Amino acid sequence: MKKMARMLGGVLPAMVLASAAAVTTASADDYASYRAYFEPLPALPPIPANNSLTPEKIELGKMLFFEPRISGSGVISCATCHNPALGWSDRIPRATGHDGQVGERNTPTVLNSGFLGSQFWDGREPDLEGQALGPIEADIEMAMDLDSALTVLSGFDVYKEKFAAAYPGQRNPITAENVAFALASFQRTLNTPNSPFDRFLQGDDNAMTEAQKRGMVAFVSNGCIACHRGVNLSDSRFHRFELPGSTDQGRFLVTGDEGDMFAFRTPTLRNVAVTYPYFNNGAVDSLEEATQLMARQMLGRELNRRTVNDIVAFLNALTGDMPDVSFPALP
Amino acid sequence: MKKMARMLGGVLPAMVLASAAAVTTASADDYASYRAYFEPLPALPPIPANNSLTPEKIELGKMLFFEPRISGSGVISCATCHNPALGWSDRIPRATGHDGQVGERNTPTVLNSGFLGSQFWDGREPDLEGQALGPIEADIEMAMDLDSALTVLSGFDVYKEKFAAAYPGQRNPITAENVAFALASFQRTLNTPNSPFDRFLQGDDNAMTEAQKRGMVAFVSNGCIACHRGVNLSDSRFHRFELPGSTDQGRFLVTGDEGDMFAFRTPTLRNVAVTYPYFNNGAVDSLEEATQLMARQMLGRELNRRTVNDIVAFLNALTGDMPDVSFPALP
Known part of the structure; x- marks a missing residue:
């Protein structure tokens, strides 16, 4: 004891x-x-005051979660390691990402992750909004810088519409923060x-x-x-x-x-x-x-x-x- | 003319x-x-005489289609390139597989592929049964030899049950041919x-x-x-x-x-x-x-x-x- x-x-x-x-x-x-x-x-985890949970953000976040073209290879999405068929994780020892590189740590499931008080094994981010963008940019994960990712997304009328619907009133809603907010919103529904x-x-x-x-x-x-x-x-x-x-x-x-x-x-x-x-x-x-x-x-x-x-x-x-x-x- | x-x-x-x-x-x-x-x-493509279309094979084939652990990296499945979110293809110019290697050809959709008279861009296989195994073994795609893939599958009680249900009466149903037959069966439903x-x-x-x-x-x-x-x-x-x-x-x-x-x-x-x-x-x-x-x-x-x-x-x-x-x- x-x-x-x-x-x-x-x-x-x-x-x-x-x-x-x-x-x-x-x-x-x-x-x-x-x-x-x-x-x-509970049915839902706590919702932060600055990121209200709306159907539009959830829908956009889901699209982004499954979107492989915001990766350097074009074939890796959040869902590659957080695979819905495998408990929203990957069932291999350590995360494997861009060009087959193997990371240091096991992929945590995103299930119920909105109920956690900090994110990642080392808690380096306090919440899902903070967690969302790192894996897109990480060289050994999705390996695409955020500016490039935003350029990719901006090339699709559908994404323009979905971002505008999720963030009404914003002049240019396709921003890194809004990507993070949408991904966090979607993940808060994965309970x-x-x-x-x-x-x-x-x-x-x-x-x-x-x-x-x-x-x-x-x-x-x-x-x-x-x-x-x-x-x-x-x-x-x-x-x-x-x-x-x-x-x-x-x-x-x-x-x-x-x-x-x-x-x-x-x-x-x-x-x-x-x-x-x-x-x-x-x-x-x-x-x-x-x-x-x-x-x-x-x-x-x-x-x-x-x-x-x-x-x-x-x-x-x-x-x-x-x-x-x-x-x-x-x- | x-x-x-x-x-x-x-x-x-x-x-x-x-x-x-x-x-x-x-x-x-x-x-x-x-x-x-x-x-x-039509609702379904022609079904070959030696591979009757059964719910058990379709279910098993679906599992195998989404199974990344029959790849060398553990994270690439059929669904990586034949992505259901992307028209069951990948929407990038050329297929990208194991360790980020880029192939020579564009990924064909599997949608309605049972209605084709031959498979692959070069028609090197006559049917879906013939098509199914190549990408698992190909060094630049899933990069796992079939014996290893069968060993992986044999390690799961659930796969033992699903193969037994799909191929009743066979002493050891976890075979390469049965993998191909199940994958082909599932793909024949993707219309x-x-x-x-x-x-x-x-x-x-x-x-x-x-x-x-x-x-x-x-x-x-x-x-x-x-x-x-x-x-x-x-x-x-x-x-x-x-x-x-x-x-x-x-x-x-x-x-x-x-x-x-x-x-x-x-x-x-x-x-x-x-x-x-x-x-x-x-x-x-x-x-x-x-x-x-x-x-x-x-x-x-x-x-x-x-x-x-x-x-x-x-x-x-x-x-x-x-x-x-x-x-x-x-x-």
């Missing part, structure tokens, strides 16, 4: 301590009491309600299996919830985690603060079963191994096989309904 | 000759008489009915505009229909066409026959408005320029501006309903 307490800056939630001696079998009432530790997924876990939280006692419920109890009582908490099962904070084989300095590269060395933002656990592989470099394929590794490193605990299996069952209950997104018709 | 006659091996359809003096303005009845030159798109042209052919006199109808007449009377004929507006034959700047020897590279030098299979004109750019190397962006170039080279004619505009209007009437394909959930 000492290590976990340190992770949280000395503030260990009373609820975690109280549940540390949780029973391994429980009645429906016992399980129901665990609802207090969690929050079901996954109705997971067994959410249905359980909303009152359906039968939505999760016994194993999943036992896993929920173990998740709380072993302290996983210390960091994986809140709506998105992430505290959106940074924690030191040294993955065997990884030399990635994580948050330190953003802040230069020694205390941030090897620290990464807690990833969401929602849809974790369909967003493998895991950790900052995608080195781990299985939820069993990921769970054991986390317990050892973050909690200083060796979990027995049954507990691991139960927690993995619980993690499988966190897969919600995938967004119903059809292909846009690009100009 | 001499050049056109040579293209057709001396067999110039009587209907084309008969219409060579077609009027430039016409009554509804006159236009209706042109229905005889064309065929509306685009209900274009204004098809609705006109089926009796709706108002489905096409006056300009489109005039273009239809000009398309017949100028002889475009000599090669762009039949259900898919392609004769599936090979015709010499020397695109300025292209050194691609086309069909000759397949047959070694001097008569095939610079010859390419007639592409479909269905959905031509949404499958730019044009020709074997994608060097031409606009339908106006493409139409003039074809008239000069293939028909030995200089079309006036109005005729070009009318033909382009007609070509725009060939865009049908895009297939209603949602993202598969890959394992």
Whole structure:
């Protein structure tokens, strides 16, 4: 517990301590009491005051998300790595972009990313608006400078119309900021309600299996919830985690603060079963191994096989309904 | 007309000759008489006797079509170049694949490709089954040898189940042939009915505009229909066409026959408005320029501006309903 307490800056939630001696079998009432530790997924994440969520921005953002011609090669879009067929991620260890270059980090899913308090593994951007443009410009991702991307978009009457509709009253609405705002708006709609876990939280006692419920109890009582908490099962904070084989300095590269060395933002656990592989470099394929590794490193605990299996069952209950997104018709 | 006659091996359809003096303005009845030159798109293309079209194969084929992990990089699938958001093509001049390598030829759309009598620009495969595997293996496309691809697929229980369901009774159904048969089955469902042209052919006199109808007449009377004929507006034959700047020897590279030098299979004109750019190397962006170039080279004619505009209007009437394909959930 000492290590976990340190992770949280000395503030260990009373609820975690109280549940540390949780029973391994429980009645429906016992399980129901665990609802207090969690929050079901709202329909939408918080909407920033300066980027109201409108159908026009969502539609434009969707087009831009699938638009490969704002990449240097002409064939890579946001959806290449954030692939709707693959949990809006890519299911390979590390992101692969322009000319087949392989990056340092695993592609995070965009699902429910509007519920995160910061973006990227190192949290270098505070929100989806800040996140949106970097991958377009990054040499190893889409590899197109923003001016060129705006020139491409300006060449299509359809984009002229869609930008004008999304940003009425602006003389030249095809701007980098508006690209970012539209992409962020679209991404705020990519949420996954109705997971067994959410249905359980909303009152359906039968939505999760016994194993999943036992896993929920173990998740709380072993302290996983210390960091994986809140709506998105992430505290959106940074924690030191040294993955065997990884030399990635994580948050330190953003802040230069020694205390941030090897620290990464807690990833969401929602849809974790369909967003493998895991950790900052995608080195781990299985939820069993990921769970054991986390317990050892973050909690200083060796979990027995049954507990691991139960927690993995619980993690499988966190897969919600995938967004119903059809292909846009690009100009 | 001499050049056109040579293209057709001396067999110039009587209907084309008969219409060579077609009027430039016409009554509804006159236009209706042109229905005889064309065929509306059937619901499905011919199904080969050895590859019955089943829901199980279509579903599996769809998964494989969107599956990037059967590529060397892990991020390129059939849908990368045959992008549903871009007319099931890529809208760049030449196909761009593994590690950003650029091929020699423009990506043909897969829409209605089951109606073609041969596949690829050079017709080197007779059917979709023959076409399916080459791009997976090609070094500049998906760049994965078939054995590796089969190993990848065999690693997923979901694929084991889907192959078993699609090919019942086979001891090991995860074979290269079955991959090809499933992909071909899925592609046979990617058809685009209900274009204004098809609705006109089926009796709706108002489905096409006056300009489109005039273009239809000009398309017949100028002889475009000599090669762009039949259900898919392609004769599936090979015709010499020397695109300025292209050194691609086309069909000759397949047959070694001097008569095939610079010859390419007639592409479909269905959905031509949404499958730019044009020709074997994608060097031409606009339908106006493409139409003039074809008239000069293939028909030995200089079309006036109005005729070009009318033909382009007609070509725009060939865009049908895009297939209603949602993202598969890959394992």
